[in-house]
Amino acid sequence: MKRLIMSTTFLILTLLSLEIGAMSEVGLSSLFSGDEMARFIFLHSRLPRTLAVILAAAGLSVAGLIMQSISRNKFMSPTTAGTTDAAALGLLISFVFLGHMSGYIQAIFAFIFALAGTLLFTAVINRLKIREVVYIPLLGMMYGGVLGAVATTIAFQFEAQQVLNQFNMGTFARLGNFDLVYVVIAPLVVAVIYATRFSIIGLGEDFAKNLGLNYNRVVMVGLVIVSLISASTFVAVGPLPFVGLIIPNMATSFYGDNLKKSIFDLMMFGAVFVLACDIASRLIIFPFEMNVSVTISLVGGVIFMVYLIRGMYGGKKSRKAA
Amino acid sequence: MIEVKNISQTYDSRSERDTITDVSLTVRENTITALIGANGAGKSTLLSVMTNLIPAKKGNVTIDGVDVRKIKTSEVAKKVAFLKQTHQLSIKITVRDLVEYGRFPHCGGRLKDTDHAKVNECIDYMNLEELSEKYLDEISGGQRQRAFIAMILAQDTPYIFLDEPLNNLDIKYSVEMMKIVHKLVSELDKTVVIVLHDINFAAAYAGHIVAMKDGKIYKEGTPNEVITTEVLNPVFDHDFHITEHDGKNICLYYD
Numbered sequence: 035m036k037r038l039i040m041s042t043t044f045l046i047l048t049l050l051s052l053e054i055g056a057m058s059e060v061g062l063s064s065l066f067s068g069d070e071m072a073r074f075i076f077l078h079s080r081l082p083r084t085l086a087v088i089l090a091a092a093g094l095s096v097a098g099l100i101m102q103s104i105s106r107n108k109f110m111s112p113t114t115a116g117t118t119d120a121a122a123l124g125l126l127i128s129f130v131f132l133g134h135m136s137g138y139i140q141a142i143f144a145f146i147f148a149l150a151g152t153l154l155f156t157a158v159i160n161r162l163k164i165r166e167v168v169y170i171p172l173l174g175m176m177y178g179g180v181l182g183a184v185a186t187t188i189a190f191q192f193e194a195q196q197v198l199n200q201f202n203m204g205t206f207a208r209l210g211n212f213d214l215v216y217v218v219i220a221p222l223v224v225a226v227i228y229a230t231r232f233s234i235i236g237l238g239e240d241f242a243k244n245l246g247l248n249y250n251r252v253v254m255v256g257l258v259i260v261s262l263i264s265a266s267t268f269v270a271v272g273p274l275p276f277v278g279l280i281i282p283n284m285a286t287s288f289y290g291d292n293l294k295k296s297i298f299d300l301m302m303f304g305a306v307f308v309l310a311c312d313i314a315s316r317l318i319i320f321p322f323e324m325n326v327s328v329t330i331s332l333v334g335g336v337i338f339m340v341y342l343i344r345g346m347y348g349g350k351k352s353r354k355a356a
Numbered sequence: 357m358i359e360v361k362n363i364s365q366t367y368d369s370r371s372e373r374d375t376i377t378d379v380s381l382t383v384r385e386n387t388i389t390a391l392i393g394a395n396g397a398g399k400s401t402l403l404s405v406m407t408n409l410i411p412a413k414k415g416n417v418t419i420d421g422v423d424v425r426k427i428k429t430s431e432v433a434k435k436v437a438f439l440k441q442t443h444q445l446s447i448k449i450t451v452r453d454l455v456e457y458g459r460f461p462h463c464g465g466r467l468k469d470t471d472h473a474k475v476n477e478c479i480d481y482m483n484l485e486e487l488s489e490k491y492l493d494e495i496s497g498g499q500r501q502r503a504f505i506a507m508i509l510a511q512d513t514p515y516i517f518l519d520e521p522l523n524n525l526d527i528k529y530s531v532e533m534m535k536i537v538h539k540l541v542s543e544l545d546k547t548v549v550i551v552l553h554d555i556n557f558a559a560a561y562a563g564h565i566v567a568m569k570d571g572k573i574y575k576e577g578t579p580n581e582v583i584t585t586e587v588l589n590p591v592f593d594h595d596f597h598i599t600e601h602d603g604k605n606i607c608l609y610y611d
Contacts, residue, residue, distance in 0.1 A: 103447065106446040106447075107446070108446065229465070230457070230460065230465030231465065233447065233449065233453075233457070234457050234460060236446065236447040237445075237447065237457075238440075240404075240409060240438070240440045241440070243409050243429070244407070244409070244433065244437060244438045244439070244440075244511075245433050245457065245458070245460045245461055245511070246428075246429045246430035246431070246432060246433030246434075246460070246461045247429075247460070248429065286447075286448055287448070290448045290449055290450065290453070290491060291447035291448045291449050292449045292450070292453040294465065295453070
């Protein structure tokens with residue numbers, strides 16, 4: 035039932051996303067009409083854009099849940115562990131030192147930085163042994179801020195502030211780099227194969243080892259998946275803040291944490307959320323559009339606050355019960 | 357058969373694990389072996405080494421005569437199941453999900469018909485049929501502990517190691533849990549090694565007791581051999597009073 039409602043909403047939003055645009059006569063129907071121009075716009079703008087939204091959203095949702103399983107912390111996500119900021123730094127460095135390269139080279143830089151940045155953060159967090167889970171996203175956002183400051187300094191030195199500003203705008207209106215979003219498909223396939231392993235890891239290291247899992251390898255596979263997804267979506271569409279945090283939290287409260295059962299529901303849930311935000315961004319000042327990251331930040335930020343506050347009070351409650 | 361020979365594990369004072377020195381032990385088949393001792397005596401470390409969760413620094417552990425370090429971890433997981441004391445649940449899964457994870461060493465996450473049959477059998481055996489679709493955070497502590505035992509059963513190993521399974525359980529559920537453990541040995545021919553805090557539970561249910569002190573085995577034997585003032589007073593650094601009930605030694609430790 036839940037699934038039926040979700041898939042229907044998903045289909046409606048996908049169709050809406052395909053229909054909306056400055057040229058109102060372009061739409062799904064233009065595929066079959068004789069209008070070559072409309073057909074071209076549909077195939078080269080509308081369709082890739084909608085696909086990019088769906089893939090980026092699905093990817094980030096899965097990436098967030100994997101991070102939360104690995105760290106056993108519901109507040110971990112690419113946004114709250116410095117992954118996105120590290121990807122931005124990598125992208126900037128590739129731009130400053132190598133100039134305009136193809137999206138794939140940029141994505142490789144972003145990926146290496148994202149992976150290194152995330153590894154550093156998780157290593158530090160494990161050392162600190164913080165008991166209050168709500169501090170970890172706050173620390174992670176500070177860490178992200180530091181990485182952002184480094185990026186700004188570099189950009190300032192090389193007079194590349196404009197480029198950096200452009201990187202940090204999440205939008206699906208950028209043409210050209212969209213094909214990078216398809217890179218998300220490969221890590222998503224691996225995530226589906228590893229789904230049970232990630233869930234088992236979420237029950238703790240000893241639990242996983244008891245079942246014969248190679249704990250360190252599964253964690254590493256997870257972090258590579260997360261970094262690949264974060265980096266390729268970042269280069270293709272820019273940051274989509276909070277998606278990796280709030281979507282897994284909302285989805286698991288409906289579908290539970292058994293990733294093998296819920297991974298497709300999770301992806302669809304994320305896609306519905308980002309599609310809705312993207313459509314809203316396009317309609318509010320039609321025929322112009324807002325950056326989707328602004329809309330997502332507004333909606334996602336509020337939801338994040340709710341979870342944060344609930345986490346603070348909920349944490350106290352559960353401690354009393356124990 | 358599991359044999360431990362001259363195991364030593366040393367840790368610096370910052371480590372959360374306790375040191376053990378030169379411990380040798382043969383696990384008795386088809387029996388409940390209880391490990392008792394004060395905090396820091398090394399019971400949990402010994403359990404972790406025996407299950408190869410932490411590799412032994414000195415000495416060796418053999419399962420059926422083969423060094424455990426030479427067996428693939430996925431194969432060890434078909435022989436030995438180990439349930440640790442704390443299960444802080446940060447993820448939301450159902451009882452059935454959990455029990456299905458127990459089949460992981462056998463099917464790698466893709467359950468076949470035989471795996472599903474085994475899962476159902478274990479759920480039935482632990483009387484969890486009605487709770488099988490409930491989330492673990494919706495059921496009581498005792499029911500959750502039963503769900504974890506069902507998972508261990510689904511793992512289908514001859515050896516089961518339990519680290520303080522009675523933690524956070526009230527008396528009713530503790531007794532229920534020990535009866536279940538007893539049934540695992542008498543009905544399913546399992547071999548159980550269990551760390552217990554409450555000495556009287558060990559006295560009442562174990563077939564063999566190992567008393568540890570300062571990282572060494574102080575004394576092992578039948579309950580009536582170990583539950584004596586000569587053994588318990590030094591092991592726990594406390595004055596015990598031993599009485600007899602139904603032919604079993606029971607200890608009183610109130611001043």
